[in-house]
Amino acid sequence: MSDHGRRRGRGGRRAGDSGTSEAILVAARGQFADHGYYGATIRGIAAVAEVDPALIHHFYGTKEALFSAAMRLPVVPSEVLTAALAPEMRPAEGELGEHLVRTALSVWESGQLKETFVGLLRSAVTNEQAAIMLREFIADSILGTLARLTGLSDLGSRAEAEYRVAMVGTQMIGLALARLVFRFPAVASASVDELAATIGPTIQRYLNGDIAIPDHGPPASGAREPTNLSEL
C-alpha cells in the first residue's frame, strides 16, 4: 500500500543501495528531530547523508513518505486516507465519520503500527522538539489531508477547517491511546464495527455538524508547507 515500502524494495535490489537507504533514514531522523517536520528539507537530509537529493526523491517520492519510512510507520497516512475516500470507496456523506473511524482502526490492527505509535508518543512526552515534530506531521499528513479530501479546505475559512479537523484529532488520538496503550477493557475488547458505530457520529459532527467555530484568526502554525519533494 505504501510508496516508501515499494521504493525501498526496488532500490534494495541494487548493490550498495541498502547502505545508502539506511544512511538517508538516519539523516532524516536527525533532521526531522532537529528542525521539525516542516523545517526539515530534503536538501538538508541529502547533505547529511552525502547523497544527491534526486536519489531521495527516487527512493521515497514525498517528504511524508520519507518521514513515514524514517519513523517506521507501516503506512503513509495521506495514502491511506486518499484510498479510503476514493470515489469507489467513499460512503454516503452521512456515513463519513463511521467510515473514517473504521479506516483508522483497521490500520491500527497492525502490530508494527502500535509499536511505532508508542515509540513516537514516548519521544513526544520526553522531548519538546519531538512533540512539535509529531504535531506538525499529524497536522500536515493526517489532518491536512482530511481537510482537503472532505472539502473543508475549500470552505474559505482556514480557521474553521483547522478547528474541525483538530477536534477529529482529539477524539482519534484519545481512542488510539485508550485502545493501544492503556487498553481499557471496554475499548480494547470492542470490535472495529462497534467502535465505528459509537464514535463515527462524533467524527461526523466535528467534520460537518452545527458547531460554533472560535474566531481567533488563523493559528500560527497553520501555514501549509510544501510536502512534495519536487516543491522543495
Next chain:
Amino acid sequence: MSDHGRRRGRGGRRAGDSGTSEAILVAARGQFADHGYYGATIRGIAAVAEVDPALIHHFYGTKEALFSAAMRLPVVPSEVLTAALAPEMRPAEGELGEHLVRTALSVWESGQLKETFVGLLRSAVTNEQAAIMLREFIADSILGTLARLTGLSDLGSRAEAEYRVAMVGTQMIGLALARLVFRFPAVASASVDELAATIGPTIQRYLNGDIAIPDHGPPASGAREPTNLSEL
C-alpha cells in the same frame, strides 16, 4: 480542595512528620508501580515505609488521595467530580457533558497538573506496568466515580456503564494530549467555553445518548476494588 494537601500540611507542623510523610510517598510510589493501583495495599505500603497503617489513614484518608499525593496530582479526581456534580453545582441533565468538559479543562489550567500528566504519560508509554497502574487509577478514580455520580452504575448493566464512561475517557484523554502535549494551535488557543460547547455534546451522547452497547460480558479488569482505607 484536596484532602491530601490539607492533611499533609497539618502533618507538616509536627516535628518528624515531613520525613515520615516522604517515606510513605516513596513507599507508595514503589508499591503502586509494582502491584498496580488495585493490587497495592495500605498495609504493604505501611510495611515498606515502616509506619503504622493507621498513620497513613490519618495523613491521606483514602487510597485514591494517597495515590494522588504520591503522583503529585494537584487534585483528587473523585473530589473534583463530586464537587462539580454536587446538587448546588449540577446543571440540567442535558448540559452535563458541557459541564464535565468545563470542569476538566479548568483543572488542567494548573501548571502542576500538566507536568504530572506528562510525567504519568511518559511512564505509561515506557513501561507496561505503569500503563496498567494508570489505567486502573483512571478507571477507578475518574471513570468509576463518573459512573456512580451520573447514575450509570445503577443501570443494572455493568458492561453498559463501563462502555459509556470508557468512551468519555477516549475523548477526554485525547483532548488532554492535544491541548497539553501536542498543543495543536486550534485546540490550545480555544477557550474553555469554546471547547466545552464543541465537545460537551460528545460527552453527553456517550453518557446517555442512544448508542449500541457491545455485549461481551463484563470485561476482566472491571471489578470494583475497595478504595477507602477503612475497607482494606
